[in-house]
Amino acid sequence: xxxxxxxxxxxxxxxxxxxxxxxxxxxxxxxxxxxxxxxxxxxxxxxxxxxxxxxxxxxxxxxxxxxxxxxxxxxxxxxxxxxxxxxxxxxxxxxxxxxxxxxxxxxxxxxxxxxxxxxxxxxxxxxxxxxxxxxxxxxxxxxxxxxxxxxxxxxxxxxxxxxxxxxxxxxxxxxxxxxxxxxxxxxxxxxxxxxxxxxxxxxxxxxxxxxxxxxxxxxxxxxxxxxxxxxxxxxxxxxxxxxxxxxxxxxxxxxxxxxxxxxxxxxxxxxxxxxxxxxxxxxxxxxxxxxxxxxxxxxxxxxxxxxxxxxxxxxxxxxxxxxxxxxxxxxxxxxxxxxxxxxxxxxxxxxxxxxxxxxxxxxxx
Amino acid sequence: xxxxxxxxxxxxxxxxxxxxxxxxxxxxxxxxxxxxxxxxxxxxxxxxxxxxxxxxxxxxxxxxxxxxxxxxxxxxxxxxxxxxxxxxxxxxxxxxxxxxxxxxxxxxxxxxxxxxxxxxxxxxxxxxxxxxxxxxxxxxxxxxxxxxxxxxxxxxxxxxxxxxxxxxxxxxxxxxxxxxxxxxxxxxxxxxxxxxxxxxxxxxxxxxxxxxxxxxxxxxxxxxxxxxxxxxxxxxxxxxxxxxxxxxxxxxxxxxxxxxxxxxxxxxxxxxxxxxxxxxxxxxxxxxxxxxxxxxxxxxxxxxxxxxxxxxxxxxxxxxxxxxxxxxxxxxxxxxxxxxxxxxxxxxxxxxxxxxxxxxxxxxxxxxxxxxxxxxxxxxxxxxxxxxxxxxxxxxxxxxxxxxxxxxxxxxx
Numbered sequence: 001x002x003x004x005x006x007x008x009x010x011x012x013x014x015x016x017x018x019x020x021x022x023x024x025x026x027x028x029x030x031x032x033x034x035x036x037x038x039x040x041x042x043x044x045x046x047x048x049x050x051x052x053x054x055x056x057x058x059x060x061x062x063x064x065x066x067x068x069x070x071x072x073x074x075x076x077x078x079x080x081x082x083x084x085x086x087x088x089x090x091x092x093x094x095x096x097x098x099x100x101x102x103x104x105x106x107x108x109x110x111x112x113x114x115x116x117x118x119x120x121x122x123x124x125x126x127x128x129x130x131x132x133x134x135x136x137x138x139x140x141x142x143x144x145x146x147x148x149x150x151x152x153x154x155x156x157x158x159x160x161x162x163x164x165x166x167x168x169x170x171x172x173x174x175x176x177x178x179x180x181x182x183x184x185x186x187x188x189x190x191x192x193x194x195x196x197x198x199x200x201x202x203x204x205x206x207x208x209x210x211x212x213x214x215x216x217x218x219x220x221x222x223x224x225x226x227x228x229x230x231x232x233x234x235x236x237x238x239x240x241x242x243x244x245x246x247x248x249x250x251x252x253x254x255x256x257x258x259x260x261x262x263x264x265x266x267x268x269x270x271x272x273x274x275x276x277x278x279x280x281x282x283x284x285x286x287x288x289x290x291x292x293x294x295x296x297x298x299x300x301x302x303x304x305x306x307x308x309x310x311x312x313x314x315x316x317x318x319x320x321x322x323x324x325x326x327x328x329x330x331x332x333x334x335x336x337x338x339x340x341x342x343x344x345x346x347x348x349x350x351x352x353x354x355x356x357x358x359x360x361x362x363x364x365x
Numbered sequence: 366x367x368x369x370x371x372x373x374x375x376x377x378x379x380x381x382x383x384x385x386x387x388x389x390x391x392x393x394x395x396x397x398x399x400x401x402x403x404x405x406x407x408x409x410x411x412x413x414x415x416x417x418x419x420x421x422x423x424x425x426x427x428x429x430x431x432x433x434x435x436x437x438x439x440x441x442x443x444x445x446x447x448x449x450x451x452x453x454x455x456x457x458x459x460x461x462x463x464x465x466x467x468x469x470x471x472x473x474x475x476x477x478x479x480x481x482x483x484x485x486x487x488x489x490x491x492x493x494x495x496x497x498x499x500x501x502x503x504x505x506x507x508x509x510x511x512x513x514x515x516x517x518x519x520x521x522x523x524x525x526x527x528x529x530x531x532x533x534x535x536x537x538x539x540x541x542x543x544x545x546x547x548x549x550x551x552x553x554x555x556x557x558x559x560x561x562x563x564x565x566x567x568x569x570x571x572x573x574x575x576x577x578x579x580x581x582x583x584x585x586x587x588x589x590x591x592x593x594x595x596x597x598x599x600x601x602x603x604x605x606x607x608x609x610x611x612x613x614x615x616x617x618x619x620x621x622x623x624x625x626x627x628x629x630x631x632x633x634x635x636x637x638x639x640x641x642x643x644x645x646x647x648x649x650x651x652x653x654x655x656x657x658x659x660x661x662x663x664x665x666x667x668x669x670x671x672x673x674x675x676x677x678x679x680x681x682x683x684x685x686x687x688x689x690x691x692x693x694x695x696x697x698x699x700x701x702x703x704x705x706x707x708x709x710x711x712x713x714x715x716x717x718x719x720x721x722x723x724x725x726x727x728x729x730x731x732x733x734x735x736x737x738x739x740x741x742x743x744x745x746x747x748x749x750x751x752x753x754x755x756x757x758x759x760x761x762x763x764x765x766x767x768x769x770x771x772x773x774x775x776x777x778x
Contacts, residue, residue, distance in 0.1 A: 007737050017734060055398045059416035060373025263376035265409030 005209050008253050009233055010223040014281050016289025027232040033296050039227050040291060041305045042076040043284045046096035048309035052316050053095070053109060057262040061320050062112045066093045070225075070257030073283030074190045076100055077230025078158065078252070081238055086156045087148075088127040089141035091134070093190075094160045101127040105312045106319025115323050117334060135161055135168030138187065142174040145185035145241070156241035158186040158234075164195025166211060167203050175215045175249070184241035186234065187212075187249045190224060192256035197269040212249035224252030225283040255281070328354060368417050369425070369437035370401075376408040383431040384438060385410065393421045401439060419443035492519035499524040556651035567713045571627065571748035575708040576757055579742045580765040581729055586739040588771045597666055602673045605724050605741070606644070606698050608774075610668055612767035613719055614640050614660050615777040617694055620760040622752045623717035623745075624694050634751055643695030643712050644672055646679040654712050655684045656692035664778070700724055706742040716748040717757075719764065743768070 010019050011028070018025075031039070050068050057065045068075060071093065079100035082088060090097050098108060102125045110116040111129060118129045131137035141159035148155050165171050166189060178185050191208050193200050204211060212219035218240075222233045230252055237248035255278040259266045266275075291297045332347040372382060385403040389395055398414040401421075405411075422440040426432055492500070492507050496519045500507050503524065510527050512519035553561065567573075585608050593603045617624040617640055625636040642660035646653055655678070657663070657671045678684050695712045700723035709720040722742040729738035743765055747757045767774050 013734060019736075052398070055414040055416075058373065058375065058411060058414050060371065061416070063374070064377055259409070262411075263379075263408050265411075267410075 005207055005219065005221045008221040008223045008251075009229045010226050011229040011232060012226045012286050012290050014225075014286055016286060016291075016293050018290070024229065024232040024236075027235050028228055031228065031231070033294070036228075036287065036291060036294075037296060037301060039076060039080065039231070040284070040287050041308060042080065042096070042100060043072040043227060043287065044305050045309045045312050046072045046076060046099060047284060048313045049099060049105060049108075049316055050095060052313035053112070053320075054258070054262060056109065056317060056320050057112075062109055062262075063114045064261055064263065065109075065112055066261045067256075067258040068093050068095055070255050070278065070283070071190055071192055072096055073227035073286070074224035074230055074252040074254045075160075077227040078160075078188050078234040078250070081231050081234035082156070082158065083238075084126065085153075086126065086158065086238060087141075087144055089137040089144070089157065089159045090128055090130055091137060091161050091165070092130040092132055093162070094130070097160060098125075098127055099312075101125045103127065104319070105316040107323075108316060109320045110323055113320060113323055115325055133170075135165035135170035135174075137161065138165070138168075138171040138174035139177075141185050142178045142183050145178065145183040145247075146181060149182065149184055149244075154242045154244075156184055156186055156238035158188050158238065160188050160190065162195065163189060163191040163193070163200045163203055163208055164198070165189070166208055167195070175212065175217060175247075178247040179215045179217050182244070182246040184244065185247045186237040186241055187217075187247065188234065189249070189251045191251050191253050192224075193254075194256055194260065194266075194270070196260045196264065197266075199270075207251065209249060209251035217247055217249050219249040219251065221251045221253060224254030225281045225286060227283060227287055254283075367422055367440050367442045368419070370416055370439045370441065372404070372426075372432055372434050372436050372438050374434045375404065375411055376406050379406045379408065379434060381431055381433045382406040384426045384428055386428050387424055388412075389415075389421050389424075389439075391421050391423060395419065395421060395441070415439075415441065417441045417443050491516060493521060495521040496524050556648075556653065560652050563713045564710050567711045570629075570713075571711050571716075572750060573708070573711065573746050574749045574752075574754065574757065575744055575746045576754075576761050577706055577742055577744045578761050578765045579740060580769050581731060581738045582724060582741050582768045583731075583739040585768045585771045586724065592665075598669065601666075601669050602676075603669060605700070605768075606696065606721060607665070607669045607672065608768060608771060609696060609698075609719065609721050609743075609764070610642060610644070610657075610660070610672060611665050611774060612764045612771075613694070613696060614642060614663075614668070615767065615774065616760050616763040617717075618661065618777070619763060620756050622756045623747060623760050625716050625751050626693075626714050627716070627748060627750050637693045639693065641691050641693045643692035643715070643718075644675060645695060645697035645709075645712075645718075646676050648680045648682060650682055653679050653684055653689060654692060654695055655679045655688040656695070658691075694718070696721065700741065706744050708744060709746045711746055711748060716751040717760070718746050719761075720744045720746070741768075 009021065009024055011021060011024060013019055047069065053062065053065045054067055056062045075094055075096035079088065079097040082101070088094075088097055088101060095108060098120075099105065103120050107119050110119040120129065122128045128137065128140070131140070138159045138161055141157045145157035148157060159174065161171060171187075174185075175187065177183070189208055191200060195203055200208070207221060209219040209221040220233050220237070222229050224230060233250055237250055240246065240248055257275065257278065288297070329347060329351060332343050332350070335343055375382060382404045385405050387402040389399075389401045395401065395415050395418065397416070397418040400412045401415045402413050403410060404413055419441045422442045424439055426436065426438045432438065491512060491514075493514065497507065499521050500510075500519075505524060505527055507519055507524075510519045510523050511517075512523055514520040514523070582605065585605065589603055589605065589608065592598050621636050624640055625634050628635050640660040641656040641658050643654040643656040646655065655675050657668065657675055660668060660671070663671060675688065678688070692712055692715055694715050695718045697707070697709045697718060698721045699707045700721045703723050706722040707720045709718040711718050720743065722744070724739055724741040726737050727740040728735055729740055730736075731738055743761060745757060745761045
């Protein structure tokens with residue numbers, strides 16, 4: 001355990017060579033040529049989708065977007081370790097997790113466009129809508145996991161958050177509670193090195209994974225740009241959860257290549273040289289080199305991947321620009337699942353307020 | 366048909382931005398999402414991707430101009446459709462840029478570009494509040510001070526010492542003849558005397574040569590982990606020394622000149638066909654080198670047990686004269702002190718002593734790739750009257766080889 005904290009688990013080196021780790025390669029023994037190609041496709045699609053969303057924000061179609069550029073392997077590797085009935089609680093950057101869970105790219109941006117309070121029905125894909133409050137989803141996941149535990153459901157619940165969230169009380173409480181009550185939850189921290197503009201060492205003087213030890217929780221550090229290694233450690237952790245062995249903490253060491261969100265300018269707080277170093281560890285390049293070394297790349301396959309990625313991006317774009325604007329009174333829908341007297345009253349008051357404008361526009365024109 | 370692209374709100378509620386540069390020219394054919402220009406807001410310098418594929422008809426804003434959000438900045442002609450899509454009414458925050466609001470806030474000065482390389486990336490030095498206050502008062506950078514406080518924290522006195530502004534209440538006391546003795550004189554006797562005599566005798570009679578080899582012993586460390594789990598080894602001290610001892614016994618059999626002695630009196634070299642393996646042990650009384658008798662007859666388990674018992678006996682000061690004499694070759698383990706390597710001095714009467722350095726995890730080229738491996742440095746000193754460089758080198762390489770791949774030991778068991 002100590003070793004995996006000091007030396008993150010890695011199964012593919014940046015040059016595409018495999019690393020021999022019998023303890024972890026055994027967890028991904030079933031990942032043959034086809035599965036490797038699928039993982040590559042997921043990474044490419046995730047990036048393409050993200051690039052499209054950034055462009056849409058720059059074109060004024062989205063209010064905000066939190067780019068995942070550079071974190072594709074951490075998200076795809078972990079999401080592909082989940083089973084359909086597992087449940088993922090995500091933060092605002094896990095677009096690739098949502099994609100892997102089956103969220104339609106056409107609805108993915110609705111919340112970011114500000115035309116809906118939610119983008120998709122969480123129960124249809126077992127992944128929540130993005131949590132904007134930093135770290136709150138750690139508690140939600142723990143609660144859900146606890147419920148599953150009491151119901152005897154053999155599922156894993158996974159909470160995604162960043163390095164900054166580990167300084168939040170919500171995450172601390174989730175770690176403490178889940179360990180005390182053996183909740184089957186996986187805490188998946190994408191350490192992307194920055195909490196907005198603050199470097200990770202201002203969050204924690206020790207590796208983030210080491211913080212789990214204070215709760216008595218097993219933890220593992222993984223190379224977050226290595227999709228195979230992330231898949232292996234997440235499989236191990238989710239299996240532990242399903243078997244009733246309690247929570248696990250995973251720190252995926254990765255790097256946010258772009259800004260925190262589209263309103264942020266990372267050149268103000270970090271050196272270009274640092275970003276260059278991480279470029280050499282690009283998660284997509286890495287698996288591509290592996291495929292190349294193992295003679296699994298050909299033009300037909302690459303063209304297919306590109307076509308899929310372009311198609312997903314096009315669906316994301318058309319879904320965004322064609323998203324219907326809600327009627328003002330829709331604001332009061334979906335607050336409670338059943339009728340609620342206070343909401344009803346507020347709806348009526350707001351309707352009366354809007355009705356007061358009737359005729360004014362005509363009078364002005 | 367022609368589309369006007371209006372400047373969007375690029376940063377959650379910004380009202381204006383400066384058009385820094387255009388990346389396209391009038392008449393140019395552009396693709397969807399192709400970068401058309403750069404815009405600087407109060408928050409960031411960003412590239413603008415085109416929302417249309419088509420031909421640039423007109424650039425509506427010149428570089429260097431600050432314009433309100435919603436201002437048309439470029440006109441692009443596309444061949445798709447002939448109808449302008451219905452204008453959207455912004456609903457919540459106003460996405461999908463609309464026309465600028467009639468009333469506009471006073472223009473703010475556009476921000477200047479960030480200074481290149483102005484990225485502070487260092488930890489705040491540990492220091493007490495008093496030390497920080499003192500440093501601030503004296504205009505001293507805390508980073509430049511080596512702290513003497515707990516965990517290296519900078520204390521107030523460290524700060525004052527740095528400036529020489531320490532104002533002790535009383536001047537430093539002059540050295541008085543009543544102060545405690547500044548030297549201690551210890552008679553040279555017993556183990557220290559014997560050790561010293563032996564060292565001098567050895568160093569000035571046998572011409573020492575020392576050779577080194579650094580080797581990846583990861584497999585040996587893995588083997589030791591396995592051995593520790595076996596019930597037979599329970600309670601025994603299973604350490605790198607155990608395997609080194611076994612490897613040395615095997616290597617001595619192949620290189621007997623290192624298990625020999627120089628008999629000056631009879632002008633003979635005495636080659637031993639048995640190995641009494643000396644193990645240098647640090648004890649409260651000093652250095653002693655008890656030896657494991659007939660080590661060549663012992664299995665790994667027996668050897669491990671013998672070394673465990675021998676060192677325990679030596680450390681408790683109960684090593685018998687028989688245990689301390691009659692050795693044929695020795696091992697010294699400086700690795701236990703965290704030392705990388707040494708040039709050991711021969712136990713008098715012997716021709717070789719192997720020195721084991723600390724076994725640590727180091728970056729190492731393994732199978733053509735950089736990996737983290739368990740690595741150690743072995744050295745051997747030998748009596749050059751008895752042992753030639755070739756023999757010494759072969760011996761050392763043989764021991765290193767067996768530690769690198771302990772499976773090769775099986776052939777000799």
